[in-house]
Amino acid sequence: MGGSNPASHFIMIPVRGSRVPVTPLPRWRTVRQYGRRPLRPLRENPLKVLVFQHVAAEHPGSFRDFMRAEGVIWDAVELDEGEAIPALEGYDALMVFGGPMDVWQEEEHPWLVAEKAAIRAWVATGKPYLGVCLGHQLLADALGGKVGLMPRPEAGVTDVSLTQAGQDSVFFTGLPPTFPTLQWHGAAVLKQPEGAKVLAHNDHCAIQALQVGERAFGIQYHVELTDDTVPEWGEITEYRCALEAITGPGGGALLVKAVEEKMPVFRKAAEQLYRNFRATW
Template sequence: MRIHCLQHLEFETLGNINQWVCGRGHTLSRSLPYASTLFPQLDDLDLLIIMGGLMSVYEEDSYPWLKLEKKFVKKCLNEGKAVLGICFGAQMLAEILGSRVSRNEYKEIGWHKVKTIDGNGKFALSSGFPEEFTALQWHGDTFALPENTVRLFESEACREQGFIFRDNVLAVQFHPEVDERCIQDLVENCRSDLVYGRYIQNENDIVDRPDFIEGSASLMFYILDWFESIHLNKTDLWNPGKNFQEEDNGR
């Protein structure tokens, strides 16, 4: 499987994603949209992963490259590519699918409980998640649930923690990809975010949790296993409907 990541932070590492890819013998490539807006040909990728970022999806004036990245992601959706959006990536998917991204009532930073809410068994993905799990959060924005998607997760601080679209597009607000190095890099580069807040943990509580780090790996591996199963059992998992062209969302 050919996996391509859109990386938005210089210090961002792929953590558990890289470990899984190496272990399974797949190929992994990356684009840095903030440095270059050259993206791969759609025929050269099977799974697109949109990583996190410190910017907001609505800050196109400050980050002009966002427009070109969104255009590329829209093309991937229109072609029925499998897509995973993590944190900022989830917010980008929500906006492209027609929803509004805005400031959440609370910043949510640290290890927080997430509940799985898809109890109808419609999606095989949901059945592999426990009813409640702990995941790393690091965000101040949230999104409204897009039409024609199914809400999968929620937390106390943030109602929208993830959704699925067309059986092959997954958005998660939390960070299942983090390993020990990812967390150290986040804390070192984003320490100014660790101020007093209802859902903001201190540095020691974030860094010193090997049990939660191990749990994150299990979540990430399960998600990637699910995408791998889609790739290995290619069927008509999605039905082309609305295309997300430039005029969508007024863009």
Template sequence: MCPILILQHDNDDPPGFLGKVLKEKHIKFQVFDVTSGATLPDASSYSAVIALGGAQQVYDEHSYPYFQAEKIWLRKLVTQNIPYLGLCLGGQLLASALGAEVRRHTQAEIGFFDIPLTPEGIADPLFRGLPEFQHVFHWHMDVFELPATSILLASNSCAPNQAFRYGQRAYGLQYHIEVTPEIFVRWLASLPPGEVLEAGMQIEQARDNLDTYVKTYFSAYHIHSRQLIVNFLSISGLQ
């Protein structure tokens, strides 16, 4: 069985809960640091690819030149029908690689927000066994449009495109499934003043309700995350 390739874009966004579940399931995985500038490995050597988040902007290839090569690599991966799951930045990269716009949004989503599944999302194997109304963790200022021919799987009033499928096995999510309470606390503590001001009350609200987030929301959120990871493993032929 070939391992899963995890693409990491930020030291502050490690595999986290995702890595925990994969280890519990005895699924081998390798983490590749995209920011190193090293050549991306041959995707056909892996059972699936999962791309994590990061603080970068997909559309700023001048500041982050490695994105150009990653998008080319993603386009090839899709043609090979290799299972792909992009989380937040990873979802934005998939959308951009497939020709869709990624841009700064007028409103940040930071914290736990509802994402009702579309009828297509309810029927999709990625969300099998999950209720139609999800409460998941967001941390993003950018949003993506849908690539042509892709299927919208989840939406909400803040960012209408919350999850999509392209082809049979390539998925982009606008939210995170890998975040643990420890990662969340670290993100809050590391926010620079500019981002605090830009995102406004949402960040302050998260800080004020830290105990509630950790004790209440993460328990239910990890139920969602675990089921989604298991479903993706099934889609990838690993379960």
């Protein structure tokens, strides 16, 4: 979710069933995780990722499998539960995921101030950043872009198309020019930060992905889905009510079915996107 729970328009656009080529991940030993050390260290200092979460159900999703496969360790900070942001030194990448709040709700969620400051400080180091949904909006807002409500919220399985900058970006290497995504947001990046590149768009949201510098990326949509993602989100009262306000009773089941049909494509796209992001570390 990306804030401003949509409540007036539900979009279910048929998508292409195109296959997304993915290079297999190396067969590394796995780790037990959240933030725990590898069972057997793969190197003296394993790669470490800092993860910002805004609701427990919005987490790295399928990216966890890819990180485990490479022996990458990640520390998840649940900001909405009052967990403090640790010192940024010592982390190799920062990932920021979705949530039901909006970037401008600093009075309701005071920790947003510290989070934005941490994002600015992180991006200034030039280290890799990946923001998904709210994390995409926070990247833009923290760096001087504009985030606001959409004229019509976007929810469901929809196509996203790459701009020329997106086709030229290492972040989208191996992905087709147009591919399916899960959308569930009522706010969007309306203006990118100065110097940022718009990498993807569709008819409903002009900035579906952006890049700041060489190694900071944001995506409005979701591909990090697991079989449990939509059912788990449906158990969150705010999410369920917002979805049913759009679709009426049974909308959750309709969305589950739509996502299930595209799950193989989502999985391949998520793996390719992770590998592309990982290549920037």
